[in-house]
Amino acid sequence: MLFKMALREIKKISRFHFFFLISLSLGMTGIIIVKNFKFSIEKTINQKSKKFLGADLALSLISPFKKEDLIKIKSLFKEEVQVSESIELLTMIKAGEKARLVQVKGVDSLYPFYGSMKLQKTGTYKAGKSIGEDGIIIQSELKEQLKLKKLDFLGIGKSRFKIKDLLIDDIGQNFMGGSFVPRVYLSLDSLKKTKLIQFGSTIRYFYLLKIKEDFSLPDINAFLKENFPEKNIRVVTPQRKGQRMGRGVNYLSDFLGLTALISLLLAVSANFYLYRNYLSNRSKDMAVLKAMGFGKLKIFTIYFYHLLILGLLAGVLSFLVAAPLVLFVNFIVQNFTPLQIIIQISWKSFFYGSFICMISNALCALPLIIPKLDSSITSLHSSKFRDRYSQKKGMILFIPWALFFVFISIDLSSSYRNGPLFCLFIFISLLITDRLGIWILNLLGKARLRGHIIFKLAFKNMTRFKTETLISLMVLVLLSSMLTLIPQLNHVMVEELSYFTKGRTPHFFLIDIQKDQVEELRKFCEENNVELAGPSPMVKAKLQSLNGKPFEQYSKKKKSRTREAEMNSFLRNRPINLSYKEKLYKDEIIVKGRAFGEKDEKGSLPGVSLEERYAKRLKIKIGDEIGMTVLGLPLKAKVESFRKVNWANLKPNFFFVFKPGVLENYPQTFLGTTFHDKDKRPYGFQMKLLDKFPNVSSINLKRNIEKTRTIFNDIVLSFRTMTFVCLFVGVFVIWTIFQNQIEQRIPDYNLLKTLGFSPDHLKKIGIAEVGLLISFAGLFGILVGYLLSYSLVAIFFRNMNEGWSFYPWAFLPAVLSKALIAFLVYRFVFKKVIEEKAPNELLKGY
């Protein structure tokens, strides 16, 4: 019966229901879009991760297994295990006038176990097909880069091969330009003929395993560690591969999720306001129900059901709004994901949306209905315009909803840290808005205002309708902070992008320089009028222990639940590059610890200087002892200082820098970057370099910087789209609130008119009120926006080079939107209400 009564409620005031439903469903739309986005990524990764990896398990290392090693590994499993071997290396190739760095991948006939590559002429390439003796398959973009007219012969290393086909779609290529270098496939035998497999080149050996039985990853890890302690074996599971491929997209969707959360918050605040007024108007009904013998609980239940039904309806509605928008998002996302995610509209998101709407409404019922249940008895001889209500009690009733909000934020950001931090920041800003608002309102309320009657009445309206004022204030603050946040973040991103292009941009990055070539290369560059930075030595190593405790090899959990866990396991598995030099660059500064170059104390471990942020991420402190292995040989060092590195100089930079005298005898190659005068043709240089140093690879940095830029642009675009959703919701919500507020006050306006206030007076009062509110909220919101952008940058983009920087014009959109809102409210609500309603209604008894 109570449910029926709730249903009857819905039929009653249709205008209220209209606004309530529209605002909640609009607020939900962004979240549903993001959720669909996430579901689709998850699905794609789950479905395709084996295909991305091409195996059930992959081992990669920098020196090959011997036959016995493989037999040993196979013996770990009960059933027969198939192994496919492949080798990857980087080399320069040239054709005619052009030279390019490519990744050459030699594969056997078993490659890949799962998944396939798409070729232009012969269709799909799968395991079992072989590339053949002297044929190669090249990535189609390489054909364009080398300006090959037809599929001809191509020299790789010491051999020439016929290009058999073009690769259109590779397996398992990394997301977001992970491979800037085009690939060339050939058979293992052909690869040997190139004679490129020699010491000093960057070679990785891959062993793909096809395992029929279930296996435990920790066991395998333990086994490998025990049996091949000297080999730095990287173990990759399909999940890890999938995760890595999805990392960029995931970060983006986490970030968008939090933005979407703001629009939900906006909508809920507005609905809270609407429902509060709705209940006030129903207080007579409540009194009647009470007189009829309904208990508090029953009355609560009626409105509780009412809210639940509204939540469900809003959920359905938001799904209907979101579905077509998802298609649009699809269009944007296509640009930057080779995962080929087709964003599908998932039923799960429908239930998710409805669930959130319903629970949110249900939890809002507490602070909404409970105070009304009590007040209807005591309010007989008290005034709501007096500060009598217990604020603490009111706050407590909000807690369940706030917790739910935090819960959604965790889910949307897939992070126990980022989501709650974000919420905390929002809540604190709102709390400050609330406190500051109340304080100012009280101050204004107490002040004996001297000014004009218009201002007096405007102030009185604001100070006496405190809750209304505060809610509008909060919504306005949220909106203007959002609108400041976006251009500010945009600015930060653009700055970050131009970080590498600001100074002198080097043209080529040279790798695989041998020790005995360093002097010769210096001379060569000098002769060619090219400035050479470096060459700096690079020793490959792997982190083993910190203060004697081993670095956790792999995340214990099978699937990392949150991004933090993902990030940690990622960091700790990373092989590290060490370097040494006599002097730091001029723009490289020691920020903590001993000055660089000071002699180590006698008997102590060799000192190493770490890049500041890297050390922070791995929680390494000055004086810590770091255990590493270089090609299986142990190396210990003591952290003696932290450095701030100017990555933008694009010279060879390293996280770990030793002083001379430690690393010289370890195997090493050298890196360098070249700077050219503008009028010099860089391509000629690249060809000459290749002729003289065939083993040295050069990467065109300029082109790669451009490539990153387009990816970032896409991110900014999708972020903006989300912002428009928020903006739309925000303006709608504020419009709703103001309209409702003015409607509630129509009787007052009429009374003022009969007392001799002209429509002009009333308009001025309204403008003063809205104007004061908007300008205060605007100012404060803009401040919050700047702060929020700062903390978001701190939370999400900790590894940025430039960091946060102030964008003075970021406040403009917020100001403009405020002006727009003020205009809309004035033109379409205020003017109408004041000019059209005849004052004589008062005498007609309403």
Add this chain to the structure above:
Amino acid sequence: MILKVEKLKKSYSIGGRRKLSIDVLKDVNFEIQKGETIAILGDSGSGKSTLLSIIGGLDRADSGSVTFLDKELGNLSEKELTELRADSLSIVFQEYHLLPHLTALENIEIVLELHETHEVRKTALRLLNQVGLQERASHFPSELSGGEQQRVAIARSLANNPQLLLADEPSGSLDQKTGTKVIDLFFDLVKERKMTLILVTHGRELAKRCDRIFHLEEGVLVQGDQ
């Protein structure tokens, strides 16, 4: 003569499409001298409030004229009507109609401040004092009883020193005893200031306290007690 009403006509069309129209006021004529008090009696729905609202410039007549202080109301713009209400007229309603978010004192002050800005508080307090509510100055309407609220409304109606006071059943929402008290106070204040009053009421006893009595019947105003 302060007010002259001639051949006043007002009808309302109701029922949308079919244009059913009811003639509320058919032919209303009367005059009232400065300082005079008149009562208008009539059944519910006879058009008393309609008449008051036209005189008060809140509504416009279909035809006929209302001449107040030598001005023909029909010829005045909205702005001029507003000024007229602010300066020369006051209305006391059956439902008090105080602004709920302003205190008793502030409800009076806003009317005063339309005219002058100095000594507002003093004047407002004096008015409250005259209706015996100086102690309740800082109370909100919802904290006052019906009778007290009506007294505040009366004090407010006197704030602009109106030439003409219109009252629409000022005791209509009050119980007998409170009503009588409020009305006594009301008449005392009106007589003391020698104000012109048009009082709409159901109560014959109340009407008798006025100088003249009119009856509104079938859209026509007739003088006399019958």
